[in-house]
Amino acid sequence: MKPFYNIFSSKKVPETKVKILIDNREKNSLVPSFLEERGFQVEFKQLPVADYIVKEIAIERKTVSDLKSSIISKRIISQLLELKQYPKHLLLVEGILDEDLYNSGIHENALRGFLLSVALEFQTPLIFTHNEEDTAKYIYVLAKKEKPSEFSLRASKILLSKEEQIQFILEGFPNIGPAKASALIKKFKTLNNIFQASEEELEEILGKRAKEFRELLD
Template sequence: MGEGKVTVIVDRRESGSNVLRWLRELVNVEMRSLDAGDYVVSARIGIERKSVDDFLQSIVDRRLIRQMRELSELYERPVLILEGRDLFSRRLIHPNAIRGALASLIADMGVSVVSTEDEEDSARLIAALARREQVEERREVAFRAKPRRPEVHELQRFVVEGLPGVSCVLAGRLLKRFGTVEGIVLASEKELMEVPGIGRKKARAIREVLSSPYAPEQDG
């Protein structure tokens, strides 16, 4: 059974791992689909776990840097658990390439690289980190998601709402009337005034912004 309030968030892709089996004996487990990493023990610590073989292969196919960059962008303290022995004795990749990859993770991304013996050892380390963060440091456990990329229509509204006197409602009317942001830019003052809510003064102000030469020194 899990210990008290200590919880580890585990990515669903780890469901077949023996680490998960061991974790269930040590802490409370919450399964989620994570955008980066395999385990989360607090709002600031995200963990990626790799066996030695997977670590070496991820250097070859270039997954490693991408995965760890994503983890470091979401969590203040990214951690890489390197599970297993004989890292430098495998023939898959030259030892200097391994050292270079580790140096990049540590120096460029601030990743803490920790070596463990096996899956049980990894689980016990993850549980210890969770207890440290949640019990001793009283930090909440929460996973972070990648920022959602705005949809095109949202970006179009954002651009049009930047015009003088244009509310979100007026932005919608303008886009419906002219079809595109470009259509609004090319519209005449008279055409703009055909949109409900836009009088001569507002249409003139919009045209002034859209047609005036860029002169930042005049802005103050």
């Protein structure tokens, strides 16, 4: 039973702390500590999706180096798909001032194209922060901005056929739209076959873009 508060009493009604669910892997980060300092109730769990859940909003937090390595390993694709299971979600990239985003094995324009695909194809908002404290401040503002809601660890499932899933992943790559994605699926059948295809084989469909696509995968 919820406690009853007399609205005519001069006593101050205790304010309920906002709870933030945090994935266990974030325990080594300073972000949870900064959030606790700001009065939030943090609870660590093994989250199936995202690193932080704030009032039904899923947040995937990545440092600049995490982002680059996850692009190279292609892990970012599955993470973005999982993130979209939450109607409200965002990708937060931390450390933009401390580390050069473009100083990596990924071509600068390929990286720019990928970030544009995150925003346009995956329809996932991107937030860039300076450091862990700045990240905590963004989460603080977000938590104060959003209306309260009950937590759910069970994200709403996106029901896509196998071919639709493959097409969705392919359209996340720079310069690959629906037509080229469909052509790749028609020729190679599976995602594994596409990723294993040589530059020469990819050129039949992607033309000059085949080299850029191949470089993202290697």
